Amino acid sequence: MAADPVRIDDPGDPRIAGFVSIRERDLTGRDGLFIAEGTVVLRMLGEAGALGNGFAAEAILLLENRLAGVADVLASFPQTVPVYVASQAVFNAVAGFDMHRGVLALGRKPAAEIGATLLGRLPETSLVLAGCGLSNHDNVGSIFRNAAAFGADAVFLDETSCDPLYRKAVRVSVGSVLTVPFSRGLSAVVMLQGLAEAGFEIWGLSPRGDVPVASIPAARRIALVLGTEGEGLPEVILSSFRTARIPQRPGLDSLNVATASGIALYQIALAMERVG
Amino acid sequence: MAADPVRIDDPGDPRIAGFVSIRERDLTGRDGLFIAEGTVVLRMLGEAGALGNGFAAEAILLLENRLAGVADVLASFPQTVPVYVASQAVFNAVAGFDMHRGVLALGRKPAAEIGATLLGRLPETSLVLAGCGLSNHDNVGSIFRNAAAFGADAVFLDETSCDPLYRKAVRVSVGSVLTVPFSRGLSAVVMLQGLAEAGFEIWGLSPRGDVPVASIPAARRIALVLGTEGEGLPEVILSSFRTARIPQRPGLDSLNVATASGIALYQIALAMERVG
Known part of the structure; x- marks a missing residue:
């Protein structure tokens, strides 16, 4: 007490x-x-x-x-x-x-966890999110909430993403930033290379992705990569890894990145039989 | 000009x-x-x-x-x-x-459209959203953005839902409130009865729903019903219509209602072959 x-x-x-x-x-x-x-x-x-x-x-x-x-x-x-x-x-x-x-x-806050340390303690079968340039606190908070809802094991954020422990992000996450392990601070390329070397299948989410998210096959370890709203993921990432899209009507604006993360996570969690 | x-x-x-x-x-x-x-x-x-x-x-x-x-x-x-x-x-x-x-x-704003008028001019094959008690402007804006992304034909809001043309809702919708037809003002029960009489299959979205959203079968006309965050849909609605859930980890807090609407719409739009 x-x-x-x-x-x-x-x-x-x-x-x-x-x-x-x-x-x-x-x-x-x-x-x-x-x-x-x-x-x-x-x-x-x-x-x-x-x-x-x-x-x-x-x-x-x-x-x-x-x-x-x-x-x-x-x-x-x-x-x-x-x-x-x-x-x-x-x-x-x-x-x-x-x-x-x-x-x-x-x-x-706890002492910041180094990406490699967090990577090293992930379970054999893992689903993680990787964020590149996620600078909007509401979106980052929502993404953690989705990560918790679909049982993601960790969130990796690059050096240009914002701190998930900012007040608004904490509130929007409904506290999920306190329960989903995360690390932040590497460049996007180094972060994704580390994940790939640790056996993660890397999937970039983009309106121009190659396959619909429902076609992402189950795997032992999957990392879903999210880019900033508006710009999206940089070309160097889209061309280096596999990419998936959420089928939607053509139009000026794609889905909000937090909503898109929810849909993609839902679909991957189903494929990996993490929710039922 | x-x-x-x-x-x-x-x-x-x-x-x-x-x-x-x-x-x-x-x-x-x-x-x-x-x-x-x-x-x-x-x-x-x-x-x-x-x-x-x-x-x-x-x-x-x-x-x-x-x-x-x-x-x-x-x-x-x-x-x-x-x-x-x-x-x-x-x-x-x-x-x-x-x-x-x-x-x-x-x-x-245009003159408010009566629910019955909007209902009368919907296409033969329709996908609509119905909101009950959606009082948060951000959520309503996001829901319209999702409705546009997945090609919903209209949004019906009950009398306890907020005005989608409030400043924040307009902004968060990225203008979708100006393109997706909507009507607002009936009681939830009257609104849903009207939809049912117009041939809509009514599906209430709830963490306690009977079937996973992926099991909602295609139909000529589908109405997805969303409740307020926290309380969710009232029992009178859940017990009167079919209900669906988004599979997720058990926990204190369910998904945000806007994210949940995105996932359910995505799944229904796929079933109805509205996106591909």
Whole structure:
């Protein structure tokens, strides 16, 4: 059980300094910390900590009327985690905007996992996602949510993709960024070469892909590669690996990349008999 | 070609009053008008007007450095549509927030189409979506984008669903709300009864659905029914019609409703041979 709740009446109280103006700071990337919003994400942060995957809570800030509703969630945190409660006025003054959810936690990230380390501990039979240039936080969050829903073992992001632990990505992922292992930071080409050398069949997803996604055959290890919306995957990747498309009406705009990832993952998870 | 551009130097200029504080006014639902953002949506508004489906532009407001880039898009609007250009400072002061896109149009909605009228003009072979309680603008926008991608003939929304012409929904739909016919306003039960009487096979999408979506058989007319995220479809609907599920890992949270709609539409469009 987390610590006994402490009431905060001053938005400038140093004990809650970590929660100040979280919307603006979202993009500044404070090393090592992230913001978790909402009851579901708070619950997953508690479970992640209990699982020992390296995520931990530094502090929890609640709207006073939300305290009773999250009592069972607080039970999953160690007693060293402070819990602060505040009125709506104080809460909004701290957060810097109208935070209807009223449930916030400041989390600490685990040490970043090197791509090779994550690759080395994947199961013999694996399904992973690889993202190249995924710079939109909503899309990255949605992609993690899809990865969790279809049982992907890991997500690899290249150096030009955004941090999945940005506030909006965490929220949109409904906490899946805390449970699906990921690594980020290599160049796209090095990342995909590493996957290929580890026995992964690499499939690039593109509106111009060679085969429909339903034709991707089952394999021991499959990596689905996603490119940025608009530009799509670069030619050097499309020409180096096999490619698949989602059949759709011809038109100006293809599917959103998160939706496309969901459809392709669904189809591959069926082929690999990971869902039934 | 739209009218010759007029430079605006005063954010209070009455000619651009319709664009003032669009973010805040988004939720107030000014009858008859909507905001279109970005080049792609502007292009679709121009095409919609030319198609005569009832959408029209009232005015266009551009960041001065965007004018050259949208010249070809402006060509699709009638000369009666005024075009205003402004500096970044004036543009931001008008919009009320930092509008990086720099491309806005004030659109006029067509007269709302009655569900029965839309139903009456659907083709003999039809695929439609029916939404019950879809109150999130992002989800509704994404659902329209998916509907366009998979060639759905129409979208029916119940009275508790939100207006697809809200600013965020228009943006997320990438303008698909201007091309996919829709009707909104009946109770869910009346809406679905109307579809059933018009010969539609009704399939409710639910994590607890009876069959996997891949087992939905082709039919002359299919209506895919989507419920609100979280609650899902009400029991009265699930028990009255056939239901389908997307196979996924058991867990706290199901797929996002927009992603789920994409997967189910993809599967049904394949079954009906609407995409290939």
